[in-house]
Amino acid sequence: MTTDRGDGADVEAADRDNGAGDRDGAGDRDEAGDRDEPGVIERRLHPVTPLRRAWAPVAVLAGWAVHDPSQAQQQLTKLTTTMLLAGLAVLLPAAALYGFLSWWFTHFAVTDTELRIRTGLLFRRTAHIRLERIQAVDVTRPLLARLAGVAKLKLDVIGTDKKDELAFLGEDEARALRAELLARAAGFAPETAHEVGEAPARELVRVPARVIALSLLLIGATWGSLLTAVVVPPLVWLGTHSLWTVLAVAVPLFGGAVTSSAGRFVGAYDWTVSESPDGLRIDRGLLDRTHETVPPGRVQTVRIVEPLLWRRLGWVRVELDVAGSSNSVLLPVAPRGIAESVIARVLPGVTVPDASLLVRPPRRARWCTPVWWRGHGIAVTDAVFAARHGLLRRRLALVPHAKVQSVRLTQGPWERVWRVADVHVDTGANKTVTARLRDAEEAARLLRAQAERSRTGRREARPDRWMQR
Amino acid sequence: METGSLDDGRAAGDEPGWTALPPGLLRMRRLLLVVWLGPLALAVGVLLGALAGPVWSAFALLPLALLGWGWVLLGRNWRSWRYAERADDLLISRGVLWREETVVPYGRMQLVEVTSGPVERHFGLATVQLHTAAAATDATIPGLDPAEAERLRDRLTRLGEARSAGL
Numbered sequence: 001m002t003t004d005r006g007d008g009a010d011v012e013a014a015d016r017d018n019g020a021g022d023r024d025g026a027g028d029r030d031e032a033g034d035r036d037e038p039g040v041i042e043r044r045l046h047p048v049t050p051l052r053r054a055w056a057p058v059a060v061l062a063g064w065a066v067h068d069p070s071q072a073q074q075q076l077t078k079l080t081t082t083m084l085l086a087g088l089a090v091l092l093p094a095a096a097l098y099g100f101l102s103w104w105f106t107h108f109a110v111t112d113t114e115l116r117i118r119t120g121l122l123f124r125r126t127a128h129i130r131l132e133r134i135q136a137v138d139v140t141r142p143l144l145a146r147l148a149g150v151a152k153l154k155l156d157v158i159g160t161d162k163k164d165e166l167a168f169l170g171e172d173e174a175r176a177l178r179a180e181l182l183a184r185a186a187g188f189a190p191e192t193a194h195e196v197g198e199a200p201a202r203e204l205v206r207v208p209a210r211v212i213a214l215s216l217l218l219i220g221a222t223w224g225s226l227l228t229a230v231v232v233p234p235l236v237w238l239g240t241h242s243l244w245t246v247l248a249v250a251v252p253l254f255g256g257a258v259t260s261s262a263g264r265f266v267g268a269y270d271w272t273v274s275e276s277p278d279g280l281r282i283d284r285g286l287l288d289r290t291h292e293t294v295p296p297g298r299v300q301t302v303r304i305v306e307p308l309l310w311r312r313l314g315w316v317r318v319e320l321d322v323a324g325s326s327n328s329v330l331l332p333v334a335p336r337g338i339a340e341s342v343i344a345r346v347l348p349g350v351t352v353p354d355a356s357l358l359v360r361p362p363r364r365a366r367w368c369t370p371v372w373w374r375g376h377g378i379a380v381t382d383a384v385f386a387a388r389h390g391l392l393r394r395r396l397a398l399v400p401h402a403k404v405q406s407v408r409l410t411q412g413p414w415e416r417v418w419r420v421a422d423v424h425v426d427t428g429a430n431k432t433v434t435a436r437l438r439d440a441e442e443a444a445r446l447l448r449a450q451a452e453r454s455r456t457g458r459r460e461a462r463p464d465r466w467m468q469r
Numbered sequence: 470m471e472t473g474s475l476d477d478g479r480a481a482g483d484e485p486g487w488t489a490l491p492p493g494l495l496r497m498r499r500l501l502l503v504v505w506l507g508p509l510a511l512a513v514g515v516l517l518g519a520l521a522g523p524v525w526s527a528f529a530l531l532p533l534a535l536l537g538w539g540w541v542l543l544g545r546n547w548r549s550w551r552y553a554e555r556a557d558d559l560l561i562s563r564g565v566l567w568r569e570e571t572v573v574p575y576g577r578m579q580l581v582e583v584t585s586g587p588v589e590r591h592f593g594l595a596t597v598q599l600h601t602a603a604a605a606t607d608a609t610i611p612g613l614d615p616a617e618a619e620r621l622r623d624r625l626t627r628l629g630e631a632r633s634a635g636l
Contacts, residue, residue, distance in 0.1 A: 158602070323602065405577045405603035409570040416568070426603035444570075451558050451572035455632075 040116070042107040046150045046168045049106075050099030108166055110180060115155070117164060127164060129157055131185040135298045135322045139174050139291040146289065153177060158323045158428075182278040182293065201276040204342055205334060211315075212268050215333035218309040222261045229257040268332040275345055282330065298322050299346050300403045300429035302330070304339065306394040318343065321429035347400055353379035353386050358396075361437035364418045368437055378435040383457075385425055385450060387435045397433040399425055401450075401457030409447045411440065423447055487551040487562075494612025495547040497592040499540060506536040552610050557632065559599065559625065561608055573608050576632035577601045581625045583618050597621050 106119040115129045136156040150168035179198045233250040269286035279295040305317040316339050318331040340352045358377030365373040375391035388396040411421040421443035423435045514529030545565045553560040558574045585595040595618035599608035
């Protein structure tokens with residue numbers, strides 16, 4: 001549902017009163033039943049927003065200076081103070097005007113079934129997002145935004161490349177809007193959706209900072225990036241004796257090392273998973289706080305990742321795939337038992353199959369994948385299809401039968417020789433879970449049976465509007 | 470193993486009636502092969518024969534051999550394609566060396582597409598493609614008779630609506 005309106009005249013008029021222009025956009029829905037749609041109230045973002053946009057030209061300049069330092073220095077020495085001041089006098093008002101205009105022309109409104117975002121100064125864009133199709137709602141508060149008391153609201157919708165976001169809103173407003181969006185998406189009556197408010201949340205897990213730090217120290221990637229950052233720059237210095245080259249190599253390396261260690265720690269700090277009727281809440285972050293909400297029934301696959309060095313401690317990481325969002329971690333690190341109990345909340349009625357239940361490929365599969373064939377294994381229960389792979393870093397992927405979109409069996413010539421085949425299970429989050437190197441006959445049976453289960457599994461699934469029975 | 474328990478009785482019962490592709494696709498592909506490789510063989514033979522001597526024109530056998538090989542491969546590939554409309558899902562099976570079999574439950578279909586390029590149209594062929602919410606789903610049936618393609622599309626759409634489940 002996208003409508004474009006070129007005339008800007010109603011934009012000013014639409015502020016805070018019933019958007020007259022929006023009526024015609026809703027015309028086709030009136031016939032569909034809700035004839036008495038109350039006036040849609042359009043709102044603007046928080047007045048602090050222009051400041052964010054105003055930084056853009058400055059950031060471009062800074063980026064150019066960093067990109068080409070020697071030339072930037074030459075240009076700078078040529079400039080006189082007056083020219084500099086004159087430039088600033090032009091640039092800053094222009095940036096401020098741009099920020100102000102883009103803020104002025106951005107509106108949003110919540111109707112009974114949609115969130116409408118209207119934006120754009122020259123190229124108008126109107127997005128109508130259907131609420132029952134929302135896959136996840138995030139409220140993020142970057143550090144500077146926290147100081148200013150504002151927050152960003154991001155929505156995951158299927159089929160959009162990037163998240164639609166409302167930046168920035170007042171903190172209370174963002175929270176109220178999230179509650180309202182979720183209440184409407186859950187199917188509460190439109191009149192009451194305003195007052196439903198935030199669903200009560202019950203804390204399931206809080207990951208201690210000590211555990212997060214220790215878990216990061218036990219990952220090879222952390223040490224790998226730190227080691228390269230320490231070793232490579234001296235080697236480059238020995239090779240070239242050029243300070244600029246060393247800096248150009250060292251800065252990104254150190255940046256990478258810091259992101260992969262301290263950055264991950266800061267991002268995962270105070271990781272809390274709680275449960276509410278609106279779905280799972282994930283709150284995390286030390287400097288930038290993020291509050292994610294995944295409504296029930298949206299999770300397509302769950303993956304349990306077990307790095308080699310965590311195995312002694314019995315720790316795992318849990319990741320989940322939701323259609324429309326790229327990748328999200330449910331639990332950065334947790335003991336296996338707790339992780340499994342959280343998974344049971346995410347996928348109701350699902351128990352994680354025990355490692356002993358996973359069936360390995362037949363022994364002859366070693367001719368296809370020499371040592372690693374031992375890492376593969378599958379298990380099928382009433383509720384999920386589970387496939388594990390990896391020998392050192394084990395990954396167990398779980399797909400509820402109801403979320404399977406299609407099933408494929410593939411067999412290459414070499415696999416044919418050894419009478420093995422692969423079974424792929426495609427899910428809606430564009431993730432495919434593969435059971436590799438199964439016995440050919442078993443694979444054929446699995447293919448038929450999985451198609452049958454994915455069809456019948458849907459019957460017990462919850463409706464899109466999870467509060468409607 | 471648990472995997473066997475659900476289907477043993479059924480799979481044997483409704484083991485699908487496979488439908489093979491009509492011969493039009495094979496005819497089109499072989500004709501295209503001949504159209505490309507025949508003149509090439511001729512050009513290689515004539516040019517080399519005229520410029521480097523008659524012995525060299527034996528190199529024209531290379532494209533000819535390729536043509537013969539391709540002729541057989543196309544036939545094998547065409548024979549391997551087949552599909553079955555079962556009560557609740559569509560089965561597509563294809564490939565000779567790299568075999569692939571796809572099952573798409575009707576309820577998961579988001580859209581059914583019938584396409585037909587200029588060459589295909591000239592030969593009276595159409596391609597049916599099924600899309601689900603998963604991009605990895607690769608369910609395409611090429612080289613169908615347009616009337617059959619439309620029948621399949623309408624039937625799949627109807628069944629998809631009746632069993633619709635979405636994400």
